[in-house]
Amino acid sequence: MPCMLRVDILVKFKEGVDDPEGKSIKHALELLGFEKVKTVKVGKMYTIYLNCDKEEGYEIAESMVRKLLVNPVIHEYEIRVEEV
Amino acid sequence: MPCMLRVDILVKFKEGVDDPEGKSIKHALELLGFEKVKTVKVGKMYTIYLNCDKEEGYEIAESMVRKLLVNPVIHEYEIRVEEV
Amino acid sequence: MWGESMKAAILQMEGTNCEEETYIALMESGFTPEYVHLNNLRKGKAKLDDYELIFIPGGFSAGDYVRAGAIFAARLKATVWKDLVKFVEEGKFIIGVCNGFQVLIELGLLPATDGISEAPEAALMPNDSGHFECRWVYLKSQSSKIFTDVPEMITLPVAHAEGKFYASESVIEKIEAQKQVIFRYTSPYGSTEYPWNPNGSVNDIAAIMNPYGNVIGMMPHPERAYFPYQHPDWTRNKRDTGDGYYIFRALAEALR
Amino acid sequence: MKVTKIVEGVYRIHILNATDDELMEINEKMGLALSLDEMKKLRDFFASLGRDPTDIEIHAIAQGWSEHCSYKSSKPILRKYIFGIESPHTIVVMQDDAGVVEFDEDHAYVFKIESHNHPSAVEPYGGAATGVGGIIRDVLNMGAKPIALVDPLFFAPPDYPYEKLNPGIKHPRYLLNGVVAGIRDYGNRVGIPTVAGMTYFHEGFVNNILVNAGCIGIVRKDKIVRSRVDKPGVLLVMLGGRTGRDGIHGVNFASKILSEKSEEEKQAVQLGNPILKEPLIHAVLEANDEGIIYGMKDLGGGGLSSVIGEMCHAGGVGAEIHLDKVPLKEEGMAPWEIWVSESQERMLLAIEEKHLDILHEIAGKWDLEMSVIGKTTEGSVLKIFWYGEKILELPLDFMTAGVEYNRPYKIKKVKQMQEIPVEENYRNILLKLLSSVNIGSKEYIVRQYDHEVQGRTVIKPLQGEIGFETHGDAAIIKPLKDSWKGLAVTVAANPQIGEIDPYWGAVYTVDEAVRNLVAVGAKPHSFSDCLNFGNPEREEIMGEFVESCRGLGDAARYIHIPFVSGNVSFYNEAFNRNIPPTPVLMAVGIIEDIRKAVTADFKSAGNYIYIVGDTREEMGGSEYYRLMGYKSTTVPKVRFEDMKNRTEELLKAMGEGIVESCHDISHGGMAVAIAEMCMGGKIGAEIDLAKMEFMRADFKLFSESPTRWICEVKPENAERFEELVKARRIGQVSGETFRVRDGRRWLFNVHLNILRNAWSSALRDYVG
Ligand SMILES: Nc1ncnc2c1ncn2[C@@H]1O[C@H](COP(=O)(O)OP(=O)(O)O)[C@@H](O)[C@H]1O
Numbered sequence A, B: 001m002p003c004m005l006r007v008d009i010l011v012k013f014k015e016g017v018d019d020p021e022g023k024s025i026k027h028a029l030e031l032l033g034f035e036k037v038k039t040v041k042v043g044k045m046y047t048i049y050l051n052c053d054k055e056e057g058y059e060i061a062e063s064m065v066r067k068l069l070v071n072p073v074i075h076e077y078e079i080r081v082e083e084v
Numbered sequence C: 001m002w003g004e005s006m007k008a009a010i011l012q013m014e015g016t017n018c019e020e021e022t023y024i025a026l027m028e029s030g031f032t033p034e035y036v037h038l039n040n041l042r043k044g045k046a047k048l049d050d051y052e053l054i055f056i057p058g059g060f061s062a063g064d065y066v067r068a069g070a071i072f073a074a075r076l077k078a079t080v081w082k083d084l085v086k087f088v089e090e091g092k093f094i095i096g097v098c099n100g101f102q103v104l105i106e107l108g109l110l111p112a113t114d115g116i117s118e119a120p121e122a123a124l125m126p127n128d129s130g131h132f133e134c135r136w137v138y139l140k141s142q143s144s145k146i147f148t149d150v151p152e153m154i155t156l157p158v159a160h161a162e163g164k165f166y167a168s169e170s171v172i173e174k175i176e177a178q179k180q181v182i183f184r185y186t187s188p189y190g191s192t193e194y195p196w197n198p199n200g201s202v203n204d205i206a207a208i209m210n211p212y213g214n215v216i217g218m219m220p221h222p223e224r225a226y227f228p229y230q231h232p233d234w235t236r237n238k239r240d241t242g243d244g245y246y247i248f249r250a251l252a253e254a255l256r
Numbered sequence D: 001m002k003v004t005k006i007v008e009g010v011y012r013i014h015i016l017n018a019t020d021d022e023l024m025e026i027n028e029k030m031g032l033a034l035s036l037d038e039m040k041k042l043r044d045f046f047a048s049l050g051r052d053p054t055d056i057e058i059h060a061i062a063q064g065w066s067e068h069c070s071y072k073s074s075k076p077i078l079r080k081y082i083f084g085i086e087s088p089h090t091i092v093v094m095q096d097d098a099g100v101v102e103f104d105e106d107h108a109y110v111f112k113i114e115s116h117n118h119p120s121a122v123e124p125y126g127g128a129a130t131g132v133g134g135i136i137r138d139v140l141n142m143g144a145k146p147i148a149l150v151d152p153l154f155f156a157p158p159d160y161p162y163e164k165l166n167p168g169i170k171h172p173r174y175l176l177n178g179v180v181a182g183i184r185d186y187g188n189r190v191g192i193p194t195v196a197g198m199t200y201f202h203e204g205f206v207n208n209i210l211v212n213a214g215c216i217g218i219v220r221k222d223k224i225v226r227s228r229v230d231k232p233g234v235l236l237v238m239l240g241g242r243t244g245r246d247g248i249h250g251v252n253f254a255s256k257i258l259s260e261k262s263e264e265e266k267q268a269v270q271l272g273n274p275i276l277k278e279p280l281i282h283a284v285l286e287a288n289d290e291g292i293i294y295g296m297k298d299l300g301g302g303g304l305s306s307v308i309g310e311m312c313h314a315g316g317v318g319a320e321i322h323l324d325k326v327p328l329k330e331e332g333m334a335p336w337e338i339w340v341s342e343s344q345e346r347m348l349l350a351i352e353e354k355h356l357d358i359l360h361e362i363a364g365k366w367d368l369e370m371s372v373i374g375k376t377t378e379g380s381v382l383k384i385f386w387y388g389e390k391i392l393e394l395p396l397d398f399m400t401a402g403v404e405y406n407r408p409y410k411i412k413k414v415k416q417m418q419e420i421p422v423e424e425n426y427r428n429i430l431l432k433l434l435s436s437v438n439i440g441s442k443e444y445i446v447r448q449y450d451h452e453v454q455g456r457t458v459i460k461p462l463q464g465e466i467g468f469e470t471h472g473d474a475a476i477i478k479p480l481k482d483s484w485k486g487l488a489v490t491v492a493a494n495p496q497i498g499e500i501d502p503y504w505g506a507v508y509t510v511d512e513a514v515r516n517l518v519a520v521g522a523k524p525h526s527f528s529d530c531l532n533f534g535n536p537e538r539e540e541i542m543g544e545f546v547e548s549c550r551g552l553g554d555a556a557r558y559i560h561i562p563f564v565s566g567n568v569s570f571y572n573e574a575f576n577r578n579i580p581p582t583p584v585l586m587a588v589g590i591i592e593d594i595r596k597a598v599t600a601d602f603k604s605a606g607n608y609i610y611i612v613g614d615t616r617e618e619m620g621g622s623e624y625y626r627l628m629g630y631k632s633t634t635v636p637k638v639r640f641e642d643m644k645n646r647t648e649e650l651l652k653a654m655g656e657g658i659v660e661s662c663h664d665i666s667h668g669g670m671a672v673a674i675a676e677m678c679m680g681g682k683i684g685a686e687i688d689l690a691k692m693e694f695m696r697a698d699f700k701l702f703s704e705s706p707t708r709w710i711c712e713v714k715p716e717n718a719e720r721f722e723e724l725v726k727a728r729r730i731g732q733v734s735g736e737t738f739r740v741r742d743g744r745r746w747l748f749n750v751h752l753n754i755l756r757n758a759w760s761s762a763l764r765d766y767v768g
């Protein structure tokens, strides 16, 4: 039986691409008096549980990234796979 | 001079909160042929650079979490602080 | 090709929500529109081949949860990709408005500077303002193959959270060199600063087409401005038609 | 508490011999939110049956008896004041989930407004989103296509100090941003435009915000679906979302006082799923077009328990339900949880067996789950089965009859007094008013809502020259492609006046709703009310409720406008602080030809400016006095006859097409109204106060006397306008400044850019 896999995929804007959500959160934090904030970036973390083994897990994750989760023009990503 | 701090705050829904976004993405992945997906959870990762030292960093992060980024009724969160 | 044969498919999935006004505008401009649900395409109950025009309407397909248009695009790719490519290659017309534009970018059908691209060549990013905005904008038409009869400056509404056109410098250069831009944000007062450019699009780009001019994508909604009284300032400025009318008329003429 | 297990997940509760203490223990442990008297009534009922109840039976009854479902505190008063205003246009009034009113020969409009206060206070994003989701279902279940949303919102001032917040209470800024995002993300995704609302700030809402949401839809008269089944043997089908533990006891939660512990009430909070709702709307409307829906009701407060109970009871049939057929989100739910769950995005359809295939086809196309969970039966008894085992058998009239109270109340006497301020710099006051949060631009909020989707919004919430729009008074929707007829929609409320005098506050609210509709050229047609109050078990709060209802009723009855639907939200109290009485109106008007609609922006230089209606020295509750800290209990009083006459006169003039622009006078008085008209038209105005009644200049400028409008009229139409409308000509449209004199004395002269700057800055530092 294949064990369960947990895949964490973090998708962020590439360096050099504007992150407006980050900017507006920075603005909101400043309005709240957090003056020491220099920059804010917001990423999305997809935590996906898969019924498969580790090797296949990476492959599937890469394929999900390519087919759906990332637009390479603006995004970069990290994948972490862990057995659970 | 205070050094620069990088704070990563990961905000997710608590166990038991029904998350429509995760569900829609799971459904989409299934329709794309990713049959091994069991569950999808979507979280947000805030990466915040602060002009302050580590101790204060935790405190500020907790305060930002409380005032803006998190609703304890439905969210849980993790904070990681790192000097850069 | 007038009347019966000008069949237009309005693609639908959960979350597309501008289909009804699109239907009305297409019908008024001489098309025979039909709603075509993605599930019916998948099940073979409908065929793209039967249509002259594919219209991908606005909305929030699948909630736009991953990225605007991404799920819609991925599902089209997984089900009817070959038919779509054939459709384009036969020189039939595809237009995507708002969410539909996002879908075409994600599919690589736009900007398609070197032909259909495997991975997206551009992006419609989150607005600079960081949130959804519904407002009317001024648009300057660029001379383009199909939209020759559109007045030089028109107004249309935008309503989106992710409409900032973005691509690498080289892709932008190519788009400009190949004259693929159809509309740019502008204003009667000279400036194209926010809110005149409502989202921060590079080069004020609001609408583009592929190099052949048969795949068209635009963020502003012509279907919400087909009739004069849909404009916000009709109590001040009289018009005979809405400005969106010109776009639909141009499509109809291009197909005729 | 003594129990015996019947089957897995079902217990018999022994109450027949329970003492008072034991009854209250049961009440507490089961989370019923009933009083001792109600518990006794429950016990006596089962004593008469000669048996102990099951847990699901008790829960079923408790749902029916909750304040939210039974209106037990409000019914007698609503009956006395609100119900029964005659109108020839009403079709379904105060019976089903939304009111139905004639639009034209073949069509009706359907609308309702409802509160979602407690969930939004605890989780603003999800609370507001599900509020929108719920009100959409109320309109949908009448068979109508939802075509517009409204959202009156009430918060504490956004600069409220963090240190002063009670434990567990979230800051107004967090709440405002969360609520707006929740409404935006839900409304925009389902594709229904949010066209009107209000955003009001007052300290009284610090512990308990108000989030009201209204929806209006359109339906062909022959397609109206009722929330009842009057025939045995009809199948009961669930369509849409699955049932989960989320939302259990939402109705009890709504009838409770918020406390520190509310943070823990996670179960009462849901996020809502617009991407399930969107196809659900399509599917329901398609099924209705096929003519296969025999009856329908949405699953809202009280879940299946309320829906099946009320639907069958109203039609005079019984029902047999198999709870194991309900599709679940999670395993291991007890039958009573399934029965009362308030999970979102679910509809219950009554379908005849022969039509089941058609429904299957439609559901399949839209990727929706459906399940037949039971059928109606002869008689009036409800039976519930769980894998074949009978676990509930109750007569429907007892289960749904609810309870009613004549709660004691105390009406406070208002002693009239009014401070007379020293005369100030009018220019500064005007600019301060324009940049205050209740008056300043709401553009930041309005534009986050898609108010254009469906292409029907012919008069927008923001009006004027593109890029320079000002606040409008009402939006107009053109519901039908082939008819020029339009529906005007607006909301009104004034807790600041109501706080001083609940009766006149309520009357003022009716007047404001009328003013807003008339300002765009629409004839007031019907109301839906959302009555937000504190704890009705307090006599003075009950007094506020009685007085507010009396005010609403008196004013509406005078002009023959019926209340066709509504909602009462009590227990808006936390940390011993009750909200100010806040009756909110959603008002609908009809305009025969939308091409005659009028907007608020000034049109062109040279036109005359008129003030319609009388200005009085009644400054109680005004933004001017609040800003300056002056005291007054002399609140604006509506002259009913004036309200009726001015309305008729103005509508006549508008019908003749001789009014170029019109804006009602409300918060901030005449000065603010004219400033807004200037901003929207990008053109100035010159005003002479000497043309008005004799009184101090600041009263003329900032009084909020009711039943008043500013109108712009072309010189060539002036004579006709004056013939039709009782009005005073006070100035002219011209230039690039707003300038005011009192006879020969110049009071101020402000450039448009300065006005706009002040007005646009109001919310800037609090949002985003
Ligand atoms: N929360 C909101 N949602 C939608 N529209 C809103 C909201 N708040 C204000 N508006 C809109 O902004 C405009 C001005 O609101 P308001 O100042 O309350 O108007 P008025 O005083 O004339 O009733 C109106 O068009 C109103 O519908």
Ligand SMILES: [Mg+2]
Residues within 6 Å of the ligand: D472, D473, D515, D516, D664, D665, D666
């Ligand atoms: Mg008004």
